[in-house]
Every structure is written in C-alpha cells, then in structure tokens.
Amino acid sequence: MPRRVDKPKCPICRKAVKKSDPEFPFCSERCRLLDLGRWLNGGYRIAVPLPDSAEAAPDADDVEPGSGERK
Numbered sequence: 361m362p363r364r365v366d367k368p369k370c371p372i373c374r375k376a377v378k379k380s381d382p383e384f385p386f387c388s389e390r391c392r393l394l395d396l397g398r399w400l401n402g403g404y405r406i407a408v409p410l411p412d413s414a415e416a417a418p419d420a421d422d423v424e425p426g427s428g429e430r431k
C-alpha cells in the first residue's frame with residue numbers, strides 16, 4: 361500500500377485539502393466549525409464518527425480507559 365502522507369485530508373469529511381487553504385487542515389469553514397463544536401461538546405474521544413472511516417477507526421465500543429470515574 362503506497363504512503364499517502366503527502367495528501368492531507370479534512371479530518372471531518374475526509375476531503376483532500378491543500379496546505380495553502382485558508383481553513384487548513386479543514387476543507388472549509390464549515391468543517392472547521394464542526395470540529396470546534398466537537399471540542400466544545402467534549403465529544404472528541406471518537407475521532408471521526410463517519411461510517412466510511414471504519415478502516416482507520418479502532419473499536420468505538422471498547423470500554424474507555426478512564427471509565428472508573430463514577431462515584
């Protein structure tokens with residue numbers, strides 16, 4: 361499998377982006393805001409909950425390492 365590290369992709373929609381893009385590493389302001397919203401919601405533990413990202417996603421159903429926090 362060839363390496364594709366030179367082809368940055370939008371972490372939100374996986375669309376190819378250029379480093380010269382004003383919204384890099386996102387493809388658009390919309391995706392940038394989506395990413396920001398995830399951070400604000402504290403839901404960034406799952407990288408990209410898109411169905412077509414299953415190849416790179418670990419088991420999302422795994423028990424989280426810090427799940428012993430409840431009192």
Ligand SMILES: [Zn+2]
Pocket residue numbers: 370371372373374375386387388391
């Ligand atoms: Zn995007």
